[in-house]
Amino acid sequence: MLNSIGVVARRPRGRRWLAAAAGLALGLTAALPAQAQDTIKVGILHSLSGTMAISETTLKDVVLMLIEEQNKKGGVLGKKLEAVVVDPASNWPLFAEKARELISKDKVAVVFGCWTSVSRKSVLPVFKELNSLLFYPVQYEGEESERNVIYTGAAPNQQAIPAVDYLASSEGGSVKRWVLEGTDYVYPRTTNKILEAYLKDVLKVSPDDIMINYTPFGFSDWQTEVSKIKAFGSAGKKTAVVSTINGDANVPFYKELGNQGIKATDIPVVAFSVGEEELAGLDTKPLVGHLAAWNYFESIKTPENEAFIKAWHEFTKNPKRTTNDPMEAHVIGFAMWVKAVEKVGSTDPDKVIEALPGTKAPNLTGGISELLPNHHITKPVFIGEIRPDGQFDVVWKTKGLVPGAAWSAYLPGSKDLIGDWVTLKCGNYNTVTKKCGGAS
Amino acid sequence: MRFSRACLVALLLAFSFALGGTAARAASLEDALAHFTADDFSETITGINEVAASGDPRALTVVRALQDGQLMFSAEKKAVYVKDGSGKLTDAATGKPIVGTAPADVELVRLNNRLRGAIDAAMGGLTLLVKNPGTRYDAAQAVFKSRQAAVLPTLENAIAKEQEPGVKRVMMEARAAIILSSGKASDEDKLAAVDIIRQRADQDSLGLLSSLPPDTSAPVLKSAAAAIGGIKNRLVLWEAVQNAWYGISLGSVLLLAAIGLAITFGVMGVINMAHGEMVMIGAYVTFVVQETIRNHNPALFDYSLAIAIPLSFLVAGCIGIVIERTIIRFLYGRPLETLLATWGLSLILQQAVRSTFGPNNRDVGNPSWMSGAFDLGGITITYNRLWIVCFALAVFIALLALLRYTRFGLEMRAVTQNRPMAASMGIRTSRVDALTFGLGSGIAGMAGVALSQIDNVSPNLGQGYIIDSFMVVVFGGVGNLWGTLVGSFVLGIANKFLEPYAGAVLGKIAILVLIILFIQKRPRGMFALKGRAVEA
16 A cells, blocks of 8 residues: 555654654744734735736835835834735735735735725725725725725815816816716716716706717727717817726727827827826827826926835836826825824724824825825825826816815715714715715 | 108108018017916917917927927026027027026926917918928918918918919818808808818818807808718718728738637637737737837837747747647647636736736837828728738738648648548648647737737737637638638628727627627538538
8 A cells, every 4th residue: 555644654653753743843833923923914905917917016016115114114113014915816806805815814904905996896895894994095986985995096076077177277278078988897987977967067068068988998999989089079169088998998099099190189188097107008109298187296396206206216126117196195095004003002903093084194296195084185186298208297286185075076866975984983974864874 | 852851751761660660570579489488378378379470580490499399498587498409509589599508497398288289270370381292281281270360361372372282272271261260251252161161071171160150141151051961971971981991900900810719729629718828929029029129220110010020920839839739739639628728828828928028018119101090082091900901811811822732731621621531641630730739829929910009018918809819710610711701800890880889898799699699590600611520
């Protein structure tokens, strides 16, 4: 018989050796946890493969840089921070599994993660059930204010609405006809609902002057869609495209716009999901003059921003790596988390969540962001035009910081709702009926 | 005496008027330039319009400098400069180099979209009389778009001098556009203008006729409405032709992606889920070739694709042969295992490329002969799509020739029709298998070169084409090149005719449903090989 059990059975001395070795190993491992407890674990939940990797990989890298910098300052509460990186691979159900793994198995104190709204909605039940804390850095569609999530990205009133206001103004070209072009999932659908209501009710645009189109993720054959935009734009009124196209589909979209000869002076395109990172893979000369709306641009010259970019280039050892808005959101969120933890002296999510509202942290464009009771932050809004070198020229900005509104004032179902986790302890409190909507 | 004194006074007055006139003109260019020192977008637009209207010979240089990002200003000195290629500053009003060093606060005059539109309009007015007919044509088109009444005298002057018929026609259209939008001309002039615009009959004409000023008289409005109706009818017809062209170009992309699969599936019955990754590898080969050219010899950029095509065929083909020899060979007759193995292989290849090149998109540029578009009748044909259609057909014909006229093609066809009989005739079927897989992968590599021009080059490139490739192969019939050709073009045209009505998402769903229904009727696809019945 050649099986291993038979071999061991013939050598009783071997078994005693084995038992002794096992006992030693157990003893050693029992001593180790005492050392492991000296670090605070920080989870990073960003796609490193799949269709969203192009956008999310850089966020994983910036959190690693922030952790390294904090550890150089002595860590938090005297303990070093330890990063736990997982790859949910742009697979939305896998996001939920990986979140559960980070919280239950790795016992992280906080998670920095997610990009698409569908990934955030997938992990939400896990964070609520296991009562942990997620910092979400990406601009999104609003209509949400959860106790376990801090939204450091822009709500629609901090990005989409100011962009539409700019285009409708004489500075932006006095646009009268609007094309809302989006990828088919929850963020563009909800944002376009809000924008349609805003255009019709506030700017008094006729429904004939609004065209809404959706395309799937990764859509590459833009010929028909772009010629539809061209035809819509030749009715004699100034037309603009508001683009909520996400991910890989942006590249063939802009290429087709350039090929069909649509210049930014004819039909400008303002995008909400195209930043320095996405432009790095494009020939930007035909795109000069097209716009993006963000709360941060790499080209903004402030001492904080220049120091950050220098540190980033040293950390990545690549002087050409770009910085973008979601990275700044993580910088602000991380600083706020550290401040709150040091204030309450503990990383327990309940205590940190209580301490967070009211926390202030500097942003990279010269202001101070504050965390509001609805778990959103105050942010400045910038409109930038694409430059031939892939950076943005700021052509307009808000005078001060805009507070993020979780619930849109333009949708009938949400205009009476507010989020308040300080006094009302409710994410969707109806100010008219004076009732809390409860868990969604 | 009195007469000669009056003469003298008249002469003096005339002289002073002339002096004052030139002084006024020079002053107006300098006044206009002062607007650029305010660093305010509205001031800059006023500046552009005043510079263009000043009539100063330096106006064109100033506006061109602004367009090229070479116009600088100093708020301290209230002066405007033009920067030349070497970085030296010259005074904008006089053209003379500055004395001494530049002021410390010299900044670029900033632009935004509205300003760029104003610059285009100004350049149109300023370049109507230059020597180059191409520039005059573009200038006339710019005036047509901007319809500034102030340009009318220059335009009339240009029309009188114009010799080229094409340029003259566009200038007449520009004049018609100004007449219709300004409101001061007589009704006869306006009706004649409507007629000229109706003959232009493109989307810009529609826009112009739909936005006539509200004080236009009724007969002119009626004529414009009739013209709009006529143009729209003509455009509907051209739209159908445009959709057919889009369908053909989509079909050529599907053909390129699917033809390699049709061969491997047909000859070996192997379901190769890593086929999309072969396309991706071809695209990355193009990227590497272009990067090498950019770093060592940028002048060769226009030839980068010609170099990349044989290189990608070899690279992808060799990888295909390696895959066949190491993995596929052991899994013949086990389609499920082949499917799983090649699926795993596709993930490995994607991650390998991601680890080597990074997960971001890679910048693959279009050579100059592939950029832009031209108008044919009422449709726009982009050069890159045109070249891809030609390339797809060339690959198809080359493959047909390979199959029909070479020994290897003969062996491939024999093995496809009846493997045991072919083996007993002395054909080394395992060698044919390896080379066929290499051929299919190599063609996928060449498809990747073409696709890198229209899609973004990232590790996920293959995923977008694998489903479409299988769709084409299943629909067209396995192993038959003509089936793949007809199938890909039918699917492409059907998709592009559905898309304007149903939208992109529903259009794709409708095509998939149609294919499923078609397969119910003809399970072997459109052009099925009878030989497979013996094989099966």
